Amino acid sequence: MTTKKRSRTEKQSSKERGNGPVTIGMVAQVAGVSASTVSRVLNGTAVVSDIKKQVIDNAIAKLGFVPNPIARGLAGGRTFSIGVVTQALDSPFYGAAMRGVEDELLPAGYNALFVSGHWDAAAEARCIDVLQSRRVDGIVVLTGRLTDQALKGYAKNQPLVVTGRTLKAPGLFTLNFDNFEGGRLATQHLIQLGHRRIAFITGDAGHPDATERLGGYRAALKAAGIAFDQALVIPGEYHELSGLLAVDHLLATNRRFTAIFAANDQMAVGAALGLQRRSLRVPEDVSVVGFDDLPTSQYAIPPLTSVQQPAYELGRLAASAMLQLLADTKPTAEVPAPRLIARESSRRLQG
Amino acid sequence: MTTKKRSRTEKQSSKERGNGPVTIGMVAQVAGVSASTVSRVLNGTAVVSDIKKQVIDNAIAKLGFVPNPIARGLAGGRTFSIGVVTQALDSPFYGAAMRGVEDELLPAGYNALFVSGHWDAAAEARCIDVLQSRRVDGIVVLTGRLTDQALKGYAKNQPLVVTGRTLKAPGLFTLNFDNFEGGRLATQHLIQLGHRRIAFITGDAGHPDATERLGGYRAALKAAGIAFDQALVIPGEYHELSGLLAVDHLLATNRRFTAIFAANDQMAVGAALGLQRRSLRVPEDVSVVGFDDLPTSQYAIPPLTSVQQPAYELGRLAASAMLQLLADTKPTAEVPAPRLIARESSRRLQG
DNA sequence: TTGTATGCGTTATCAG
DNA sequence: CTGATAACGCATACAA
Numbered sequence: 001m002t003t004k005k006r007s008r009t010e011k012q013s014s015k016e017r018g019n020g021p022v023t024i025g026m027v028a029q030v031a032g033v034s035a036s037t038v039s040r041v042l043n044g045t046a047v048v049s050d051i052k053k054q055v056i057d058n059a060i061a062k063l064g065f066v067p068n069p070i071a072r073g074l075a076g077g078r079t080f081s082i083g084v085v086t087q088a089l090d091s092p093f094y095g096a097a098m099r100g101v102e103d104e105l106l107p108a109g110y111n112a113l114f115v116s117g118h119w120d121a122a123a124e125a126r127c128i129d130v131l132q133s134r135r136v137d138g139i140v141v142l143t144g145r146l147t148d149q150a151l152k153g154y155a156k157n158q159p160l161v162v163t164g165r166t167l168k169a170p171g172l173f174t175l176n177f178d179n180f181e182g183g184r185l186a187t188q189h190l191i192q193l194g195h196r197r198i199a200f201i202t203g204d205a206g207h208p209d210a211t212e213r214l215g216g217y218r219a220a221l222k223a224a225g226i227a228f229d230q231a232l233v234i235p236g237e238y239h240e241l242s243g244l245l246a247v248d249h250l251l252a253t254n255r256r257f258t259a260i261f262a263a264n265d266q267m268a269v270g271a272a273l274g275l276q277r278r279s280l281r282v283p284e285d286v287s288v289v290g291f292d293d294l295p296t297s298q299y300a301i302p303p304l305t306s307v308q309q310p311a312y313e314l315g316r317l318a319a320s321a322m323l324q325l326l327a328d329t330k331p332t333a334e335v336p337a338p339r340l341i342a343r344e345s346s347r348r349l350q351g
Numbered sequence: 352m353t354t355k356k357r358s359r360t361e362k363q364s365s366k367e368r369g370n371g372p373v374t375i376g377m378v379a380q381v382a383g384v385s386a387s388t389v390s391r392v393l394n395g396t397a398v399v400s401d402i403k404k405q406v407i408d409n410a411i412a413k414l415g416f417v418p419n420p421i422a423r424g425l426a427g428g429r430t431f432s433i434g435v436v437t438q439a440l441d442s443p444f445y446g447a448a449m450r451g452v453e454d455e456l457l458p459a460g461y462n463a464l465f466v467s468g469h470w471d472a473a474a475e476a477r478c479i480d481v482l483q484s485r486r487v488d489g490i491v492v493l494t495g496r497l498t499d500q501a502l503k504g505y506a507k508n509q510p511l512v513v514t515g516r517t518l519k520a521p522g523l524f525t526l527n528f529d530n531f532e533g534g535r536l537a538t539q540h541l542i543q544l545g546h547r548r549i550a551f552i553t554g555d556a557g558h559p560d561a562t563e564r565l566g567g568y569r570a571a572l573k574a575a576g577i578a579f580d581q582a583l584v585i586p587g588e589y590h591e592l593s594g595l596l597a598v599d600h601l602l603a604t605n606r607r608f609t610a611i612f613a614a615n616d617q618m619a620v621g622a623a624l625g626l627q628r629r630s631l632r633v634p635e636d637v638s639v640v641g642f643d644d645l646p647t648s649q650y651a652i653p654p655l656t657s658v659q660q661p662a663y664e665l666g667r668l669a670a671s672a673m674l675q676l677l678a679d680t681k682p683t684a685e686v687p688a689p690r691l692i693a694r695e696s697s698r699r700l701q702g
Numbered sequence: 703t704t705g706t707a708t709g710c711g712t713t714a715t716c717a718g
Numbered sequence: 719c720t721g722a723t724a725a726c727g728c729a730t731a732c733a734a
Contacts, residue, residue, distance in 0.1 A: 021727085023727055039728065090450050096441045240650040312441075372710095372711085391713095421710085425710085426712035426726055
């Protein structure tokens, strides 16, 4: 029994700088104190005399000790890792959000476990199972498909932060971007440029985002006294092809329009391509506005006018809220208001 | 002592379906066997009588038992999680690769821990430290900046799979995409279209990829008997702005060229925008070819000709290789050969 | 303020 | 083939 321990100690001392299994017991021994005391200075769990603290810190530094999160998790019930359910690992939007999460979590000593739900409620549920089995300290769900009910249920087991939804429940914090206002802004922008026949390409029907943006579109029209025309609303699914097909449909059915507002940038880009294919120029013949303001949108041809979605900020805020939840303080994060970024794809209606 | 255990059992039976802390001991008790035996059927560590196996499986199902990876990690020395060092969480390329990794790992019962090195060797080293402290079973480095030496060192501590490099060492497996051939293909494509004055926008100088692609460019020129002209090679940094500036530079210095080959799609898109700004049409006036074949590239205006980088496949292969390394079998993954995807941004030189 | 004892949920090592 | 029992590395009541 002690044999094993001794052999490890020897191995360590021989390599000296290897980040091998230096245990808390080893620093305790070197510092001449008990393991408990070392643990205490490590976590600030209790007051330790300055003198011993000094000695322990030295021992830690000397041995290059780094606590084992695994053991920590087992013993303390916390893993210092938080699970993040995204919808797609490969997406400019979720990518930025993940970056925000990471930037916020790492400095706090937490790690993120990213998994993706592929826009599917069942898959998301599986993700959460995996995360729970990994004993994450909390879960962040980025714009999921799970029902409010399910979410509330999960929140009972561990802190939960959810974006893209507004919900009230214990242990649950939601962070919602104002999609309605975003939709309104974009439409209003086009109206102010003189457009009155504005087509709208919707997002995925099952998604709240999409209907909210549509709501903003309708509100802006109404405010300007423009009649809503259902024929100008084309269903899309948030990807480029949708935009392209929407334009085809619009043209095939002889709809008259001078501008297109797409519920996200990907569809806007697809629409622009569709227009170009039919020899319609953007923005000379048709103005196009997107939503999300993806990093690539400023290099689209022409650079795309869009509603900025603060994906990175959203990620940071969500993570920060989670940290606060974990610290038992009430989260105070607030999502930035939507902002319209005007570029070359939209311009004043001529004639 | 048994008190505690009993209380847990009660809690469990009362909630019945809760995924609370059902322990191996509890299923052992229900099945009327020892914990060791349960562990054995769980891991297939030893032969167990079919009859007991049955009983245990039933107990597991009945209690909804799910092994605790944390405890597993502590006891068995394995965490069933593998660390993945990417360079950017928000990048179409790494995004696809991450998806590939996830798709391969999850079914095998492993989890991925994604962290990003931001193209910085020091940051990458920190990432690896974090990963090691999390006791991951292995590390996958996607196209890093670490030195071969450092990599070999890490490979001593745990299995390592590295992409974007060719290296031989114990416990280390590398997976290299043929960037040279990709560069050659793209250039050859333009040459076959009749172009002879082909500008090249390089990638980030510190990156092997970039120089290999340049090598392919030169080789193709040479094979066609076209003299290499240093003035047509513009340094870039792999982002859109580089492409735009490169075109500005080319035009400002009065270089004559009929085609541009950019070392990645982002720069190609930037170049296309730069050309458009100067009223040069793609492909009528200038053909443009990119590298990577990002998903968005097929919707660029015009759709971009590009060399396909099998990012998703690369991720899968890397993960699969890691799994093989972990299973002590020699990895056999082979990266698909580069393929040119011809679209509308390149066409035969007129006149 | 500090040390001791014990438990976290599994796997691994031994006996049998 | 199976069951005790000892680690795994740390945190935490409890006692001192």
